[in-house]
Amino acid sequence: MRLGKTIAALGAALLASTTFASAAGELNIFNWGNYTNPELIKKFETEFDVKVTVTDYDSNDTALAKVRQGGHGFDIVVPSASVIPIWIREGLLLEARPDEMENFKNMAERWVDVPFDPGRHYTVPWQWGTTGVSVNTAEYKGDINTAAIFLDPPPELVGKINVVPEMIDVMHMAITYAGGEPCTGDLEVLKKVRDKFAEAKPKWISMNYGNIEQMARKDFLATVNWNGASLRMREQDPNIHYGYPKDGYPVWMDNVAILADAKNVDNAKLFMNFIMLPENAALISEFAKYANGIAGSEEFMSEELSSAPEIIVPEEFAAAGKFTETCAPEVMELYTRIWTEIQK
Incomplete structure (x- = not known):
């Protein structure tokens, strides 16, 4: 028994370090769609001789529903901060102790002790940002810094508005627009x-996640959207701008966690430690176009990304x-009832 404890302690110490050169094997990542830089994955595969498979989800x-079912085969998931306490409470995440890993020292101070994962026993940052509205300002010349864009749409945008079907973000914006918290x-x-949604929805064209290409083609003229996705839109059409609703908007963070039933725990811990290196966090941001929560990563990013108005929130908002x-x-039960109604 004493020998077993010694071996276990040695194994834990090794996993908290990046001094060993290769791990070999597999790693299965379950992440939001169009959110994982292929260059980052290739670099990890080469450095650790690990075959990585990335599977996308849309919300x-x-x-959460997929992992609850079991038998999924994933090692890593990337939930938003607002739902991480649910994952932890239901025993779906491994207490991987990233706070004891070698590269944890690189985490920006504001993200070290967070309410959704105090002390960071389960998660490390992937990307963080805001939810607002993207608008084609060649077609609409009015104020874009308001949730009225989709809740009280101006005539120029009626029938050309998309809303991402992410309940927490959209409810946040609608509640603050209605004067609540x-x-x-x-x-x-x-x-x-609820009444505002019922009035506004007939003026929308869709509730979809994939909206970058549609905005570039002018299939949509406005969409509730995330800031990084809006930056990617502007790269295709300079007339697309991101609005910060002065009525109120969400600030969010997506975080890497290891699943409690992961088969490749050692490789998952390696990946956690790997993305806390500034140059690797920068690779994530250069692809997804969001901030990442790792101090020093800015040195490895393009100047455009580190100064983009979609990323740097204007002081007035x-x-x-x-x-x-x-x-x-x-x-949440009340919100779900309202959300179910508007999705009918």
């Missing part, structure tokens, strides 16, 4: 939100952004 709900259970506010929290279960 936090989809990822995120995670509110105030029934009067939620009735206003900074106070309107609030970090997405995990709402109480009874509040």
Whole structure:
């Protein structure tokens, strides 16, 4: 027994280090679609002799439902901060202790002790950003810094608006537009939100995630969107600009976690440690176009990314952004009822 404890302790120490050259084997990553830099994966595969498979999902709900079913075969998942306490509470994540890994020292101070994972026992940052609205300003000349773009659409945009079907983000924006606070259970506010959705939805064209190409083709003239995706749109069409709703908008963070039933735990821990190196975090950001939470990564990024208005929140709108929290279960039930109605 004493020998077994010694071997286990040695193994844990090795996994917290990046001094060993290769691991070999496989790693299966379950991540948001169009969010993983192939160059990052190739670099990891080459450095550690690990074959990586990336499988996409389109929402936090989809990822959670798939993993709850079991038999998924994934090692790593990338949930948003607002749902991570649910994953932890249900025993779906491994307490991998990234805070004890060699490269943890590179994590930006603001992201070290976070409410969704105090002390970072389960997760490390992938990307963080905001949710707002992307608008083709060649077609619409009015104010884009408001949730009215999709909740009280101007005539120029009616029938050309997309809304990403991400409940927490869209509910946050609708609630603050109605004068409430995120995670509110105030029934009067939620009735206003429900009625506003019922009035606005006939003026939308769709509720889809894939919107970069559609905006570039002008299939959509506006969409509720994430800031990095909006930057990718502007790279295709300089008339597409990102609006920060002054009524209120979410600030979010997606985080890498290891699944409790992962088959390739050692390789998953290697990957966690690997993405906390500034040059590797920069690779994630250069592809996905978001900030990453790793100090020093800016030195490895393009000048455009480190100064883009989609990434650097204008001072006048900074106070309107609030970090997405995990709402109480009874509040989530109310939100789900409203959300189910608008998706019919």
